[in-house]
Amino acid sequence: MSVFQVISLIITLVALFGYLNHRFIGLPDIIGITAMGLVVSLIVTAVGATNPEVTQWATATMREVNFSEVVFHGLLGMLLFAGSLHVNLAELAGEKWVILVMATAGVVLSTVLVGMGLYYAAPLLGLGLPFIYCLLFGALIAPTDPIAVLGLLRKAGVEKTLQTRITGESLFNDGTGVVLFLTLLGLVTGAGEASVPQAIWLLAREVAGGLIFGIAAGFAGFYLLKTIDSYAVEILVTLSMATAGYSAAEALHLSAPIAVVVMGLIVGNHGKRFAMSDHTREQLFSFWELTDELLNLLLFGLIGLEVIALSISVRDLLPALIAIPIVLVARWISVALPIGALRQMRQFSPHTIKLMTWGGLRGGISIALALSLPAFAGRETLIAATYVVVIFSILVQALTMGPLVRWLGASTGDA
Structure with a gap:
């Protein structure tokens, strides 16, 4: 199949999943589409037992989609820009210390906790995973993706402060998580720095450089928006920031996700107030809101379908299932310790740790990073573990977040 035919097929399937979900099931879009994609994948795999040519065709078709490439050089820049565009910078600044600590020390x-947990659990399952690869798994599973849960939080009436903390953490921990993963990967492959201190310096340089580049590119874009009044051209300017800005940061070996988030914050706050007419503001924000929705639906549809292309064996499922409690416990500790340290500076309700732990969803970035792992004996096990954790977070954590909020009585008050 040609690239156009593959893209057309995926868009058609995701549209069909969305229609069937709305018509007959009624789950939130992202959850319903992911679930239906997963069901179709399992059906195709089961059919392969009697009709292997069906599975072979489906597998070959899905493998024409380079998931990591689609995420990192297709969707991520635009999704992060769109997400940060709608974040109130004043509210974000008010929670800056919580977000900073969670997005750096928390990651x-x-x-480390996930890596250690998996390293010590693996021998109990008859597996021998090198510690550095366990750390790589910890790094790729650390970034949270709250897209699916934020709508549920709003519907449940959770206080705005918690929404800001979860959103801010997710926007910035994508960048730090990716940089940490790539730094560890460089140590494994020998393509990166040779020592841990040098790796730490590389991590700091990429994060700080991404921030500085994002500020510079963001205000350059702000100037362009301010000096014209044409909503079509201004939308093109923001598209170039999300795509060319992302690519330029990568070429400079800076954190492209962090750079794009900063650009989006500048345009969404200063640009919105000082560089756009009312008509441009309405058109531009509507465009990015729709783009955000569509790209997320495609991404989560791909997550559901991607299992067709994965070489996951029954042997990999038990370690994958064990990864779920390891990741949840590590998330709880990595939320509880920073919040405990920050209680002298900020006020937190008793439910904050529970909600931030359960609301720490994983998504496409984790799968994309897992698929970029180099070949080694336990690669398929780590990919299976990543996929199972992501599916669990979307289908179980996201779906039960609303009931959890109501059960805790956290629909009102400061979170």
């Missing part, structure tokens, strides 16, 4: 702590 590192989660990486």
